[in-house]
Amino acid sequence: MHARPEAWILSIGNELLVGRIVNTNASWLARRLTFMGFNVSRIITIPDSIDDIVLEVRRGLGKVRVIITTGGLGPTHDDVTLEGIAKALNKNLILNSEAYEMIKEFYNRRNMPLTRERIKMAYMPEGARALRNPIGSAPGCIIEVDSTIIVSLPGVPREMEAIFEEEVKSILEIIAPKISIVECSLKTRGIPESSIAPFLEHIAKSHSNVYVKSHPLGFELDKPILELRLLVSATSEDTAKGIARSIMEDIIREVLKLGGSTSSEYCV
Amino acid sequence: MHARPEAWILSIGNELLVGRIVNTNASWLARRLTFMGFNVSRIITIPDSIDDIVLEVRRGLGKVRVIITTGGLGPTHDDVTLEGIAKALNKNLILNSEAYEMIKEFYNRRNMPLTRERIKMAYMPEGARALRNPIGSAPGCIIEVDSTIIVSLPGVPREMEAIFEEEVKSILEIIAPKISIVECSLKTRGIPESSIAPFLEHIAKSHSNVYVKSHPLGFELDKPILELRLLVSATSEDTAKGIARSIMEDIIREVLKLGGSTSSEYCV
Known part of the structure; x- marks a missing residue:
């Protein structure tokens, strides 16, 4: 893949x-980030745990470009994400x-008082920017240090996704x-993974x-079912699609040659 | 919680x-391991990636009692888990x-030849024991070094679960x-998380x-819905259940006092 x-x-x-x-949050974010390049x-x-947050944030700091955290932004005593990030930095x-x-604004609109637990959610590392949460009460948080951008999002999936879409995406x-990323998928029947392995290795290497x-994916009347997946990156979507299509055709030819059948072919 | x-x-x-x-494998294993204590x-x-496997296995080696890996045991060129573990050790x-x-035996029964890719799955770190896979072709692997037991299971969920149940569980x-672990859950309506937070903090601390x-969990007619979860460990199941029941009653009393309602109460 391209240097990403x-x-x-x-x-x-x-x-x-x-x-x-x-952990559906992680797979949702991983997919969005992958397709962004x-x-x-x-x-x-x-x-x-503050100690664990400090440890892992410091491991990535200055080394990876983006760290996205989820969870631990709420009003309860164990919501310590931003305290941990501040300490790490x-x-x-x-x-x-x-x-x-x-x-x-969130609590005023609901005629609820600003308690200690609610104000707690406004404490962020010095130099951070708050990210508006269009659904829930806990704002997200973003801060850049040592060329690493640290984005903190709530753990509630709807809130995490909304802040990502409305605030984080445009920054990232x-x-x-x-680059453009194209993903293709293909189901095969009747070939064990070990039979197609040499051909897939050849594709990966070339x-x-x-x-x-x-x-x-399992067996059907003792015949193995596989899902083959392809991820292609290129400087334009057309190029990526062209490469993906050509490799998919090669794979289908090989599957038929090995006595298998194919179905559910698609690219996105 | 008890020292575990x-x-x-x-x-x-x-x-x-x-x-x-x-990653449903991780949550399945996490739940099984948690309830085992x-x-x-x-x-x-x-x-x-061999380098990443080496890095993370060495981070845990001699520090944590059990490392369970999933994935990367198959016949394809990118299945490098056991190579990585061998190198780490x-x-x-x-x-x-x-x-x-x-x-x-697996391939003989299916009248299929032993190719290089299939034999590859029999390569394990020196000193390791193979774990029978009752469903698929890739055996699991177990090895103990520096008081850390490293168990490697396939990534296919059915195979991972079957090897865990039939081989790993009795070893662990x-x-x-x-100790016995009891988990309780309760849904509340009409109380924001920030309102119940001080009481939950009090429980955690005492x-x-x-x-x-x-x-x-979201809102219903603009009234917040929460799930409250409790995990209690004790030296016997009866003790754990007794503690859990008593705390659940305290929580329900507090929820009603705060003007909320409760439902879907259960303990396992």
Whole structure:
């Protein structure tokens, strides 16, 4: 694949580590970032613990271009994401006036008082910008240090997605590489993964901007079903599509040659 | 919570990092390990890259009691999990005779030849034991070094779960702490998270073996809906259940006092 800026996703929350919740936020973000041209090289789930946040943020700082955190922005005692990020960056956690106004407006509109727990959500690392949450009460937060942009989003999926779409996307587009990504998928029946493996290895080795992978989906009357996936990056969408189409045709020819059949072919 | 042996889940596979697949394996394993008494302190998703596997395995080695990896055991060129683990442990990757027999039997039964790609799945770090895969072709692998047990399972969920249930569970039960875990859940309507926060903080601070968390689920006629979750560990199931029941009653009383209502109450 093209040299792409690295991105990490830091999922913060004990509920993920006890297996209570499936981390759909991470896959949603990973997909959006991938198609924007970023190389998501880590998804790390850590507890609601300041020490763990400090450790992982410092690991990525100055090394990866973007770190997106989810979770831990709310009003409860274990929502410590921004405190952890401030500490990782050796910055003070201060009352952010933009965030304070957003929170005040949110609760005023609902005739609810500004308690200590609600004002807590307005505390952000010094130098951070608040990101408007169009749905919930906790604003997002963005700060850049040592060429790493750290974006913090709430854990509630609807709120996380809304802030990303309305606030974060346009900021990341500025630093995203000018490449297009095309993804293709194909189902095959009747070929074991180990039979198509040499051909997929050949494709991977002969195209540097192509990523190819097979996923065993199961068996049907003892015949294996595979999903083959292709990710192609190129400087224009037309080029990426052309390369993808040509490789897909090669794969289909090989599958038929090996005695298998193909279905559910598509590119996006 | 009680002092519990730490466990990490290492999810290996680019398909997770491009957001193609939601990491249900990690949440399945996290839940199983949590209820066995382990403290899952990290879920880390990394690419199919030997360097990344070496880095993360070495980070946990001698520090956490159990590392469970998923993915990267198959026959394709990018299935490099066991090569990465061998390198992390400074061990040779050798043909494991148990694994070789399992793979030979799998393909013999299907009248398929043993190709290079299929035999590849029998290469394991020196000193490792193969774990029978009752469904698919790739055996699992287990090895203990520096008081860390590293278990490698395939990425296909059905195969991962089957090997865990039939082979891994009984091994981990030996080192699991003799504690019982009870989980309770409760839905509340009409109270914002920030209103119940002080009471939940009070519960968390007054019970050392209790973990409590609120999850905003959304709004209904502009009234917030929360899920409150409780995880209690104790030396016996009866004790854990007793503590959980008593805390649940306290929470319900507080919710009613704050003008909210409760539903969908259960403990497991």
